[in-house]
Amino acid sequence: MKKRIGLLYGGKSAEHEVSLSTARAVTGALNFEEYEVYPIFITPEGEWRRGELLKKPASTIEELQFGDDVTILENNITDFLIDNNGKAIQFDVIFPLLHGTNGEDGTVQGLLEVLNLPYVGNGVLASSAGMDKVIMKQLFEIAGLPQVPYTYFIRSDWANEQEAIIARCEEKLDWPMFVKPANLGSSVGINKATNRDELVKAIEIALQYDRKIVVEQGIVAREVELAVLGNDFPEVSVPGEIKPVTEFYDYDSKYKDGSTALIIPAELPVNTVSGLQDLAKRAFKAIDGSGLVRADFFVTADNSIYINEVNTMPGFTPVSMYPLLWQHTNVSYPELIDRLITLAIERFEEKQ
Ligand code: ADP
Ligand code: MG
Ligand code: MG
Structure with missing residues (x-):
């Protein structure tokens, strides 16, 4: 029997477009002899729309957006589970290809838990811990992983005790510092500060994105990433290095200008x-991961290692680091997708 998959993509997030390209690529890699694929599109406004069973890989991303002639599953997210005759669609697995907020952060994972559906990737806890840079750093600290010094605060602290926060940053950290909103990805809202004025400016920018802010010690280092795949007994890929041409690995170098070189193996x-x-x-x-994470590190000139972060739903197009790392570790893109689906079903069955 064919496995019935719900591909969940798009999303109310800054990474909506990336998710669409990923979804198109995944439909190209799935074996249609083995899988029945239902596309489930979340619009940028957060509306859920389910398309008809895909007959073949999507050739454009427009095809995956269905146009205007599709019934919007208004006000009832769970309608994606019902077919046009009002019968429940029995999904074997949901494959969320969502990045950032409302998708990578445990919210969609929570919905799928409540619906008792198996899904690919990290659970609620790992997803939300991976999305919050402060919680993630605290978990790394407890696990004894090396990381750069940091401090954090929330918006209302800043309003009341700005001077004290700046003093704390200067006491704990050397210049330059990196200021980050705690709950974003894709380098959005991140700025480097080389003095007090820049620090204040960077903090005010970051506060436009989040109520929780991390300030960390800047480091001169290479950026090296590894792919982890599995559940209780995860496997790890070869390392890959990112060489951004911009000053740091910012949003444009990640998605727009294509100027970043990926060197695999590093x-x-x-x-x-x-x-x-x-x-x-x-x-x-x-973080109690399952399925996949991409673990990102800084490696200094004397080969000291610091963990920067893990991403629980890393870029997943065929030219993204995570799939490329596996390709260089002898796992092809279609095989990787199969493995993730199997891991999702295994984890679900273990829980029952
Ligand atoms: P995101 O989750 O948005 O990818 P990161 O914490 O990975 O956020 O930061 C984005 C980029 O900023 C990194 O890839 C790196 O280029 C740069 N960066 C972040 N923190 C530091 C740091 N402490 N020192 C030097 N560069 C940093
Ligand atoms: Mg990240
Ligand atoms: Mg990063």
Whole structure:
């Protein structure tokens, strides 16, 4: 029997467009002899729309947006479970291809839990812990993972004790500092500060995106990423290096100008590679990951390693780092998709 998959993509998030390209690529890699694929599109406004069973891979992203002639599943998100004759569609698995807020942060995962549906990737806890940079750093700290010094505060603290916060940053951290909204991705709202004035400016920008702000020590280092795949016994890929041409790996270099070089495998001493692989696994366990994470590190000139973050739904187009890392570790894109689906079903069955 064919497995029935609900591909969930788009989303009310800054990474809506990226998600659409990913969905198109995934339909191209799924074996239609083996899978029945239902497209479920979340509009930028957050409306859910389910399309008809896909007969073949989508050739454009427009095809996955259905146009205006589709019934909007208004006010009732769970209508995606009902077919046109009012009968329930029995999904074997939901594959969320959503990045950022309302998708990668545990919210959609919570909905799927309540509906008792198996889904690909991280559960509620890992997803939300991975989305909040403060919680993530605290979990890494408890797990004993090396990271750069940091401090954090919330918007109302800033309003009341600005001077004290600046003093705390200067006391704990050296210049330059990186200021980040706690709950975003894709480098949105992140700025580097080399002095007090820039710090205040960077904090005020970050506060436009989030009520919780992280300030961390800037580091001169290479950026190296590893892919983790599995549930209780995760496997780790070879490392890959990112070489942005801009000053840091910002939103445009991630998605727009295509100027960033990905070097896979990264050129590193064997010891450093095994150190990174061990830390990537420990980071996955620290957030109680399942399915997949991409673990991102800083590696300094003397090969000291610091963990930067994990991403629980990393970029997943065929030219994104996560799938490319597996390709260089002998797991092809279609095979990777199969593995993720199997892992999702295994985790669900184990829970029952
Ligand atoms: P996001 O979740 O948005 O990707 P990151 O924490 O990875 O946020 O920061 C985005 C980019 O900013 C990093 O890839 C890196 O280029 C740069 N960066 C972040 N923190 C530091 C730091 N402490 N020192 C130097 N560069 C940093
Ligand atoms: Mg991130
Ligand atoms: Mg990052």
